[in-house]
Amino acid sequence: MTQASRRQFVAHSLAAGAALALPAARLHAQARPLLKAGDQKGGLRALLEAAGGLDGLGYDIQWSEFPAAAPLAEALNAGAVDSGPIGDAPLVFALAAGTRVKAIGANRSDAYGTAVLVRPDSPLKTAAELKGRSIATNRGSIGHFVTLKAITAAGLKPEDVTLRFLAPADAKLALTQGSVDAWATWEPYTALAETSQHARVLVSGRGLLPGLSYLAATDAAIAAKRPVLQDFLQRVVKAQAWSYRNVDAFSATLAKIIGIPPEAAKLQFERRQQKWVPIDAQVIADQQRTADFDQQVGLIRQPLDVRPTFDIGFTTGA
Template sequence: MLPMLLKHLSNRLMKIVSSFLQNYEAWRINTFALFFACGLMLTLVISACSTNNASNSTATPTGNQTATNQGVVVRIGYQKAATILSAMKAQQDLEKAFAASGASVTWAEFPSGPPMLEAMNAGSIDFGYTGESPPIFAQAAGNPLVYVAYDPWSPKAEAILVPKNSSIQSLADLKGKRVAVAKGSNTNYLLVKALEKGGVDYKDIKPAFLQPPDARAAFEGNNVDAWAIWDPYLAAAQAATGARTLTDATGLAPNRGYYLAAKSFVDKYPDALKTVLEQVKKRSDWAKNNPTEVAKFLSPELGIDAGVLEVAEKRRDYDVLPLTDEVISAQQQIADTFYKIKLIPKSVNISEIVWKG
């Protein structure tokens, strides 16, 4: 009896153990499968997210460009008489262009090119526009600036004036006379070339280095005998005083304008510089095709009659162009002339500071 009972219990125990082992193996396999499936799914999700992020990064490079201008302050120097930058300031062209990138714009007004480039040398502004002579004086003084584009302007847009009743009838008659001119300005070169044409040594005149407002007062008060000046001050003086034009720059000086930038700005923020030039080009194209509108805009800014300003606008040209070998060569000739007559202390190489961007 007992042996049979033990055999029955033994068989029963074996079945229980066998059942447990079978169930344990199934549980173990199922558990492994579950963890494997979860791991595979997590891997796929992570991979998909990584691919999506990489795709977005590649598809939106402008976001990176925007980040490069974030917090940048673009400081513009301008003259009221410099049509394009004055119009851009009034219309907030640059503020609108930089809004999405997070950059901001500030403006500083100057009476002429030389003090503007002095401010650039001092680190107060990043970008500006002048006639052909100021950057030469600035380079000779060690100013780290860069030519970034040029504007054709016009030789008709600058001249040497004499009072309508003056005894001066020719360029040779300027010998010994007192001539008002903004030192280092575009008309400084016109004066040099005009004297050369008239056979007069630069040392044989009495230059009165005056900014346009002071020069106008001196001219009207007969405190100077002649005045080398550019538009629109030229057109305004002709209309108000009946002054005679002794000569304009035709055949004497190209009278180009130059867009200039601080070298540090060019090196650190080339994308911001390109945005500035793009907006300058758009406003320049508008000015070229709308001289009457430009005159109406400038009139209250300058306190000059719109009709007078329209005369000035119609005898000049507009554009924003990269410097060519021809333009660089002409600018070098001006620099060499200034060095020859000791207006600048050392010779300079224009091509060394021309932007290649």
Template sequence: MLTKFFPTRLLGMAFAFLQRFQQRRIRTFSLLFAVGLSLTLAVSACSPSASDNSGTPQTTQAPSPATSNTTVRIGYQKASTVLYALKARGELEKAFAASGSSVTWAEFPAGPPLLEALNAGSIDFGYTGESPPIFAQAGGIPLVYVAYDPWSPKAEAILVPKDSPIKSVAELKGKKVAFAKGSNANYLLVKALEKAGVQYSDIQQVTLTPADARAVFERKNVDAWAIWDPYLAAAEAATGARTLINATGLAPNRGYYLAAKSFVDAKPDALKRVLDQVKKVSEWAKNNPSEVAKFLSPALGIDAPVLEIAEKRREYDILPLTDEVITKQQEVADTFYKIKLIPKEIKVKEIVWQGKLNK
């Protein structure tokens, strides 16, 4: 009995130690992101689900070392138009099939849990807005910026109810403003207040997810709401909300394609193949806003005409990170450090891919 029990006990102790270590790591990173996600959202994010092209849910497991050499793992969000469309069209699978490689997909509700999955080694490549990679870098996640999407400063704004007496950003002083903490809209709010001569600490900050913020905004429990498309377009259509200011001249509102450093180092050819296919779908989206709106409508639960408004005021492309783009992203990082959303200063240029996109 003893000879059988002793090894099992050692294994159990080792497993428990590793489990506690991983739990502490995830808790630390989750606190750093602090984006106002609900507990349910965070739990679902920690257990991402993948689906095949038919839409049937499947359990996604990290591939073994034996299969990782022939499998490219993509993390996506439904609101990330290009990757969602790339998955649905099956074109990436076709591009890799000739070399005997395969593709798996894992869906996430937001950028922060997507990047935690990248940190855990569950995915190789993904797309988020401008803020999540800043938090990820501050948290020590080994990721690389590989390209950017221009999106559009017109695709995010600070809204007020249609009958609100507030006419300028300066009038937000002392008022309740809803936004997702650590999001691109958070950055817009900071810069808009700064331009108007109002301290960030002079407003009543109400940090909520888009769905919760929409509810309190409609009930007029907040005075303003900083939000991005397509939620922006949906709120305008449903409530007649008035745009106080958009991000033009204040915030770039870009999106970024990101990859695990290990993937970039070990599989540069696979990375370029992924980016080639992203480029093709991006060009389709840029030239077909109506088709994109119809395609996204069932997945997002937003009417196609509303989505088309959002599509027509955003830009699509996949571009290399220039010094100008890196400088602007550094400004976002510096702003978040200044208002203590990240615990230390970071240098964005230290994690920018040095490879080149195919033309």
């Protein structure tokens, strides 16, 4: 083989090697894990972006935003998302419907913002006066739960009120237009309604609710993406701690990200006082009481043991 031939052979070999390496490089790039993260308005994405909690990710995140817990739970059930934030009552409702999901992290917050709202000029002053009235809320939501808690605590029965199941935007419109007497909702909708003077709190969740909510993940995601979920959960916890050290900065950023006035963003954030806590015996006992109440008022048909609901193998550092 001449020197020219050898050079030609080497060139062809290098070209062939590069052609073989290219698919391998693409395959490596495609092997980067993907977390399909569900979110609710004013939730995790805004928190993580404001705190810089998405820097240096070893995986990609595909975000899907939902207006309430019920459609998020449906997405979890369908496998359209791997994880998402969900309140204690919606989690019970989802589990009773057969959703294969577990709570991997728990937090507690002031339950004031989960409330039954009325128009500012409404004559209603107490929960007992809701008898015979119509209340808009999401089916299976924390708003649905606080409604039932409020009326039963006032001595009423579920059948004493008329529930209209509407998404938050439609429920707000129905209240404003007077086609319902009350709207049961949660933050940031409560703060937004208050600061815009479209509504006032008739009954808050304080004293009625344990203030629990969770980061939930599907059984399939836990099995296939446990390290990713663990990292994501810890990033959320760190971002939450950052946010309370930077209230003004975070509130301003939150307002821009979720598209609400700064005063509403700051109000709902400051009074929520959300803190991540270990999944301990108290958390499980409180969740069991929520499930028992749901069964008592007919929100779920059968008793539910909540203990298998939790995966305690995840750590928050809380």
